[in-house]
Amino acid sequence: MEKSKMPTYGGQAVIEGVMMRGRNAVAIALRAPDRQIVLHTEPLSPIYRSQWMKVPFVRGVISLWDALNLGMRALTLSANVQAGEDEKIEGASLYLTLGVSLAIAIGLFFLAPALLGQLGERFLQLTPWQSNLFEGLVRLMLLVGYIFAVGKIPDIERVFAYHGAEHKTINAFESGAELTPQEVARFPLEHPRCGTSFLLTLVVLSVLIFSLLGQLDLHIRLLSRLLMIPVLAGVAYEYIRWTANQLHRPWVRWMIAPNLALQRLTTREPSLDMLEVAIAAFRTMREKEQEVVL
Numbered sequence: 460m461e462k463s464k465m466p467t468y469g470g471q472a473v474i475e476g477v478m479m480r481g482r483n484a485v486a487i488a489l490r491a492p493d494r495q496i497v498l499h500t501e502p503l504s505p506i507y508r509s510q511w512m513k514v515p516f517v518r519g520v521i522s523l524w525d526a527l528n529l530g531m532r533a534l535t536l537s538a539n540v541q542a543g544e545d546e547k548i549e550g551a552s553l554y555l556t557l558g559v560s561l562a563i564a565i566g567l568f569f570l571a572p573a574l575l576g577q578l579g580e581r582f583l584q585l586t587p588w589q590s591n592l593f594e595g596l597v598r599l600m601l602l603v604g605y606i607f608a609v610g611k612i613p614d615i616e617r618v619f620a621y622h623g624a625e626h627k628t629i630n631a632f633e634s635g636a637e638l639t640p641q642e643v644a645r646f647p648l649e650h651p652r653c654g655t656s657f658l659l660t661l662v663v664l665s666v667l668i669f670s671l672l673g674q675l676d677l678h679i680r681l682l683s684r685l686l687m688i689p690v691l692a693g694v695a696y697e698y699i700r701w702t703a704n705q706l707h708r709p710w711v712r713w714m715i716a717p718n719l720a721l722q723r724l725t726t727r728e729p730s731l732d733m734l735e736v737a738i739a740a741f742r743t744m745r746e747k748e749q750e751v752v753l
Contacts, residue, residue: 467703468629469652470740471530472622473537474614479625479740480529482507484747487533488740489540490732496739497540500747503529519696520689526654531557567605569684572598577677587674595666602662606655606724616727624729624737626650626722632741640734648726649719651703656718661695668694 470479476489480503487499507525512518576594579585585593609615630646631638668691672683699718705711729737 467652468632468741468744470625470629470737471526471533471654472618472620472625473533474541474618475621475736476537476540477621477625477628477737477740478530478533479628479737479744480525481744481748484744484750485529485533486740486744486747487536488736488743489537490736491540492543496736498739498743499536500743502747515697516690516693519693522696523689523692527561531560565685565688568598568601569688570681572601573680573684574677577680580674588670591670591672592666594669595662598665599659599662602658603721603724606721610724619725620727620729621733621737623648623726624733625740626653626726627729627734628737628741638738638742640731640738643734643738644729644731648728649722651706651715651719652699653718653722653725655722655725656715657695657699659718659721660698661691664691664694664698 468479468481470477472478473487473489475491476487476497478485478487482503484500484502489497489499491497506512506521511521572594575597576585576590579593580587580590610619624643626648627643627646628638629650631643634646636642636646665687668687669684672680675683702711702715706715
């Protein structure tokens with residue numbers, strides 16, 4: 460198979476496991492408390508195979524929804540496997556948790572920096588361009604600081620190790636290597652299509668795009684940040700997609716160097732048993748993909 464025609468797979472680390480997503484199906488492999496590997500599979504919505512996924516920028520918005528919806532469901536499933544039947548998160552408590560988490564993320568990474576930027580205009584006499592630059596720098600520092608801080612939590616470090624296992628497995632597949640823990644272990648932690656790269660690209664783009672909006676009243680500024688999230692997601696997706704297909708160009712590798720560097724904060728070297736889980740998720744997803752196609 461030619462590299463240009465190779466399927467592009469993605470994934471996500473969850474609690475004691477890995478989710479692997481294809482074009483037709485998703486598989487989640489989890490290391491249960493009894494040390495057995497628990498597998499969960501399901502077909503993906505037909506929208507991932509629709510004409511919408513061929514429309515530039517629109518497919519980025521769909522992918523953002525995918526990351527939020529499918530990713531949170533995978534995290535919930537993994538948490539429930541670790542907690543057991545008596546402590547499952549489900550029903551109203553689940554939706555409340557998801558809603559509060561999303562609201563906090565939007566408030567912290569989008570609205571709070573916009574508010575600080577507006578205060579900079581008012582009290583520091585910043586120009587609109589300087590204010591937007593200041594807002595972007597605050598957003599970037601919050602993102603990097605948050606990732607760095609949570610990465611110090613032991614449980615999150617294990618999730619980051621499973622993130623590394625996910626990357627290594629996909630890198631091994633794309634290189635045509637045998638998918639065994641020992642073989643996969645030698646591949647790099649970084650991957651150009653990582654969600655961490657997507658987030659950094661989105662933050663950098665926010666500086667450029669928000670600067671075009673000029674001076675705004677506070678309520679309009681905050682509303683614009685909310686409404687522009689889908690636009691930023693669409694542009695960031697196309698950038699990540701394009702650079703991932705242009706890695707043979709040295710100047711493109713230079714462009715994505717900051718993205719790959721940031722991934723060092725969200726990945727850790729996985730153990731062989733973590734790689735075993737990631738490989739199980741990947742193989743199961745591939746098998747399910749073929750079943751869905753048939």
